[in-house]
Amino acid sequence: MTPSVLELSSQGAQPSADGAADALTAQWCWTSAADADGEPLRDVLARRDIGKLFTFLRGQGMSVNAISRATGMQEHSVRAVCGGKRTVQHYDVLVRIAEGLRIPRDMMGLGQRLHQH
16 A cells, blocks of 8 residues: 555654665655646646645645744745745745655756765
């Protein structure tokens, strides 16, 4: 059985210190397997349609509070994005969303993080 977005979030699938994906992420990536309103989530992410992404996550049972915590956005901002009253265009916010929701940055057309030595 394919795990839900909520199961993946609660299990904390994150890359290890050396950047390799853990076993859960290697087995299944919700961003490439899911559909948002009949549209592949991959296409939604490529367009950086954060409103549709958040609406998808809400439909999977993820709370506004959980999205807010994961992305570092205020709850009222998450609600505004879900309601179509606000869009997300700032690069730094898009990066926080990708990292907080464990979305591969390249799926959203974001550059890879530079490693500091």
